[in-house]
Amino acid sequence: NDAKHSGSHLKSYSTGMDEQHLRRLAILQDLRTALLNDRLYMVYQPKIDLRSGKATHLEALVRWEHDTLGFIPPDEFITLAEHSGNIAMLTDWVLHQVAAQIARWNEQHHVFCVSVNLSAQDLTDHQLPARIAAILAEHALSSRQLVLEITESALMEDPVEARRILEELRRQGLHISIDDFGTGYSSLSQLRHMPIDELKIDKSFILKLDSQFEDVMIVRSIIDLGHNLGLSVTAEGVENLQSLAMLEAMNCDVAQGFLFARPLKAQELLFWFQAFSSKSFSDEQIRRRKE
Numbered sequence: 001n002d003a004k005h006s007g008s009h010l011k012s013y014s015t016g017m018d019e020q021h022l023r024r025l026a027i028l029q030d031l032r033t034a035l036l037n038d039r040l041y042m043v044y045q046p047k048i049d050l051r052s053g054k055a056t057h058l059e060a061l062v063r064w065e066h067d068t069l070g071f072i073p074p075d076e077f078i079t080l081a082e083h084s085g086n087i088a089m090l091t092d093w094v095l096h097q098v099a100a101q102i103a104r105w106n107e108q109h110h111v112f113c114v115s116v117n118l119s120a121q122d123l124t125d126h127q128l129p130a131r132i133a134a135i136l137a138e139h140a141l142s143s144r145q146l147v148l149e150i151t152e153s154a155l156m157e158d159p160v161e162a163r164r165i166l167e168e169l170r171r172q173g174l175h176i177s178i179d180d181f182g183t184g185y186s187s188l189s190q191l192r193h194m195p196i197d198e199l200k201i202d203k204s205f206i207l208k209l210d211s212q213f214e215d216v217m218i219v220r221s222i223i224d225l226g227h228n229l230g231l232s233v234t235a236e237g238v239e240n241l242q243s244l245a246m247l248e249a250m251n252c253d254v255a256q257g258f259l260f261a262r263p264l265k266a267q268e269l270l271f272w273f274q275a276f277s278s279k280s281f282s283d284e285q286i287r288r289r290k291e
């Protein structure tokens with residue numbers, strides 16, 4: 001009986017491996033075609049300025065509904081794209097989509113600044129600033145309307161190289177944001193010299209801010225650190241009013257999260273924006289709106 005059991009365990013274990021392997025192969029194989037055929041799409045999540053209560057900034061996030069596998073989380077296919085040398089293609093596709101969307105919104109007099117996420121590997125390509133300049137020029141956009149989000153760990157993989165590329169991008173007028181801050185291993189002496197504009201506190205510290213005392217201490221410290229370095233500080237993953245009130249009390253500059261809006265398609269975003277833009281996102285107003 002024992003032998004039979006371990007046998008079946010072994011079998012299901014190896015089937016699991018096969019499935020994982022096949023899934024990865026399918027994703028890798030289909031990603032290029034999906035990109036070439038525009039089968040991916042972008043969603044946009046508002047970032048709310050806590051002083052003005054306005055949502056003038058958005059974060060662009062990529063989505064993929066696979067024909068047979070269904071929704072594939074971006075973390076999963078982006079990691080695979082990095083390992084297979086397809087990340088530049090994905091990043092260019094994303095930048096083109098976002099630039100075209102910003103231009104369409106500009107024409108409709110909805111002027112947004114939009115953040116695009118870069119992956120660690122993008123920061124090793126010296127052509128990146130030129131690639132971005134070309135895409136902006138193609139859509140006749142000012143570099144002021146594009147922000148680049150780079151994770152803290154990506155930045156610290158090769159800080160010297162990253163700094164060189166970011167300095168060039170910043171000379172072109174782009175703003176740089178450090179994503180998932182608090183989860184990587186920034187050396188503060190490196191950070192001090194980085195050409196950056198914004199720190200985004202990782203959502204793992206924000207999601208339970210209302211109940212975890214340690215998180216409050218960490219978030220307060222990051223906000224103070226950011227401000228002392230002259231940076232704007234954003235909290236991602238704001239899901240409830242209590243956390244929002246705490247962030248406001250701690251002088252956080254910008255908040256982003258499901259409390260305000262999930263990432264939305266461009267068309268849905270305009271509906272969201274029309275309903276909310278004339279109002280301010282004070283605590284009181286959100287509370288009233290929810291009732």
Ligand code: C2E
Binds near residue numbers: 117118
């Ligand atoms: P990120 O840049 O840190 O994005 C924030 C993630 O948190 C997004 O997940 C967003 O949907 C989610 N989020 C926003 N508000 C809340 C909230 O209140 N609660 C919770 N629980 N989650 C919230 P998503 O879209 O699945 O993206 C995951 C990661 O994939 C991103 O993390 C980013 O690192 C990467 N990614 C997404 N789009 C792109 C892209 O176009 N290019 C690259 N290179 N990476 C991307």
Ligand code: MG
Binds near residue numbers: 059117179
């Ligand atoms: Mg991000």
Ligand code: MG
Binds near residue numbers: 203
């Ligand atoms: Mg993040």
Ligand code: MG
Binds near residue numbers: 180
């Ligand atoms: Mg992340």
